Amino acid sequence: MEINMTFLGQMISFAILVWFTTKFIWPQLNGAIEERQKKVADGLAAAERARAELKDADAKVASEIKQARQQSTDIIDKAQAQANAIIEKARVEATDEINRLKAQAQDEIASMAQRAREQLREQVGKLAVQGAEKIVQREIDPAAHKALLDQLAAEI
């Protein structure tokens, strides 16, 4: 229990130690700690922000999907309507064509029947002339009786 020079020596050592700590140890380490604290806080804030943004994006995606689905339904509906219209048009055209062809065929049949009838009438006229020649036994001059014969043929 004696106080001697050691006391002063320890005071000086202590002073050096405190000076060193204040100058070379504390500022650097505390700076790093505070900077990291800031980084962590920033990171947490960023994560929070990202989470909110993700939520927004999710909602947006959902609404867009809904819209796209709606659009595709519309397109399908429209396409179906168009297809129906095309089919309807084709049917109408086909019906017209059929009717036209039918009418043409009927005309042809009618004209052919007419022609056949005329031929028949002509031959009947000829037969009638030949028959009359035979009956009359003399030649009938076709030129002299042409008007008569034609009238006969028209009457048949």
Added chain:
Amino acid sequence: MASEPQGGLTEYIQHHLNHMTVNFSTDHFWFWNLRADSIIISFALGAIFCLWFWLFARKATSGVPSKGQALVEIIIEFVDTQVKDTFHGDRRTVTPLALSIFMWVFLMNAMDLLPVDLFGWIVQTVSGKEVAHHTYGRIVPTADINTTVGLSVAVLLIVIGHGIKAKGGFGFTKELFTAPFHAHSPVAKIVLAIPNFLLNVVETLSKPVSLAMRLFGNMYGGELVFMLIAGLMVSWISFVPGVVFNTAWAIFHILIIALQAFIFMMLTIVYIATAREHH
């Protein structure tokens, strides 16, 4: 200090309580004694602390810290939290001070956990028995009253410095005479000036004395108990209880080592915080 050889435990302990002393004066006046063991060991421990922390402070990163940096940061944050809770002001000088005190006192106290005879054994192994008999050395600097008083007086000067800085030279001096007893009439002020001043002197002086004596007493006592337990191991009969007691005391002493370092640091912070308060 060295007494005549009495043999046995008494001689053993007295031998161990001697310091490695160097005297610088011609008449060998006791004040000029320098306890080389306390100085060298405490200085080495301070240097170890500085080097250790400086190595991590130099490459301190705010990114992912290495395990070493994390340990250093845990210590620093522990100290800083204590300062923050007690002292409300600019901590840029107070926390480094508290950190220095805590780590230095802790390391010096921790020397108590080294075996009491390790130092002597090394000297004996290196230089032989004769030299060892005349070489004294104590490895716990805080079990030397000079170290603890040196620390506490330095702390007192810092505390007074804080007081003067916070209140100004005049305000600080005025408070020595006007607190803790306040008066409003001039006569009462004059009457109370003397008791106030005496109380303040006692209060101021009691701070370093209590700081120094508390640490010194704990560490000196702890060292003494280690020596007494070491005495048990001399005989084969008491060897096993000696080992048991030694282990138990060492484990208990870990608490005291950390606790005393913590108390020294905390009281320093409290003193600084009080010195900055206005009365």
